[in-house]
Amino acid sequence: MNPANPVDQPMEEPVNNPEESNFGEILQQFELQQTAPVEPQPAEGGVLKGTVAAVNEDSIFVDLGGKSEGVLLKSAFADGAPDIQVGDLIQVSVTGRNAEGTLELSPLKVERPKDWSELQAAFEDKRNIAGRVVEAVKGGLRVEVAGSRAFMPASRSGTRDAIELAKLVGQEIECRVINLDTVKEDVVVDRRVILEEEAAKAKEAAFLLLQEGSVVKGRVRSVTDFGAFLDLGGVDGLLHVTDMSWHRVGKPADVVKIGDELEVKILKVNKNSKKVSLGLKQLIPDPWAAAADQFKVGDRVTGTVARLTDFGAFVELAPGVDGLVHVSEMSWAKKVRKPSDMLKVGDQVEVAILDFKPADKKIQLSLKQTLGDPFVEAVKKYPVGAIVESPVTSIQAFGAFVDLGDGVDGMIHIGDMVNEKRIDHPKDVVKVGEVVRAIVLEVDQDRRRIRLGLKQLQPTKTDDFIAEHNIGDTLTARVADVRSNLLKVEVADGVLGECRLAEEKKEAASAGASKGSPAGASVDVSALTAMLTAKWKEGKGGEPVAKTSNTIKIGQVRSFRITNLDPAAKKISLELVG
16 A cells, blocks of 8 residues: 555544534535525516515515515506416516615516527417517518517507507517518518407407496497497497487487497397497386376377378477377368478477377377367258358269368269259269359268258259149149059159049049059050040030040049149149049
């Protein structure tokens, strides 16, 4: 063994001294601490991962490892602080230090690629990345990502105009790589797609919070002809014009304007179409509920003409309560063709309630009922038998109408126009505008009709005969008809009288009727001519023709005496004298 060589010398047994051993370990640890490298402090703008150490009402304290600790304000989260618990791992960036020297942190929602390989991975996975807008260039912006200058077209910036685009310069943005050419080192990024996705998520989240029947606040975003769209916090709702007010709204712009803050009720939420229907009037009591106690059928009320239609006028009786005056209920005096001929919007009118259906929200009104019914006065003025002189207003195939005043018409049927002849059309007798003299024949109050006659005032041949003869006059006339004990006698051309036979003559007349021509049969013209000739000769002084029989036959010429003349009934009564 070579003493010079310590390897060859035997090793001494170590001395087992606890105190020396403990001191040595402590010394070794101290030397290690003194020689260990100093942990670098996080630089401002650096991205770190840390563990949540504590959470209070306003702040989140993050352990960044080593002796580093930072504070993250909850107000730094744009969408509100997420549900973060002690022990959670979060990714943050350093923004500076506060007065106490504590690191100030901000939330980092996306990664920041450090090189082309990370950029390539983000492109392939379609992940969002963080970038910094450095300048505005022609057609868009330059964005710094992974140490390179990427291009973001203006159309993909998510801005609406050049002013908003310029405001992005210098800002940290979230974007997505949509084109990557490693050879040319050409990178194109898109911010708009991210904004659209976030808006869609926010809209879906906001939509799920909407409940039918709830009352929410919204801002009027746009106004159309049929309503207004309100922004309910990312979700649009339609406030239709019919749900703006209980009274009729002409134009939505008369009620709301863009920018108005409104409190509205959610009427319907369609989960399939994502449509929300809103109501404004539903937040105030329905006036129709009070109208049921306020208005009754038969009442006369005052209202304002709200609008006119082709078929009538709507009258507002109370705010939100309208009734309809049909065109047929506007006037007794004339037929109204257009409501505007009688009324205009804004007119104050008194109307009568004809019908009221609160459940259907319908009220039927009448204007003419409050003016008095002229037909009632016409009935008093024109009783049956009264004579009227009025102009003809219209002619129809069945007759003519005459104006009796105050909108009341009288009708002359074609059969009551002339005596003793048939006419083809009323225009053959009367014309429009002609003043005629007629008599009232009938008054039908249920059908509101007054029937007149012209021929009843025209003299007939019977009238002329009665006027020219007296009771007791004797005349020669022809028997026109034989019926039982009653003879129809033609006393003049077209004029008939009646003769009732005594019992003994009744038998002779019956026998003659049975032997001669039957009642109603045609007369033997040759026999009649012979009798008339004989009568003529007798009047000239010739020998009278001997009567061979007392039998009365149709066509015989006999002597009669007038026993009664009735001008009103146009009746001539006779007795047989020869």
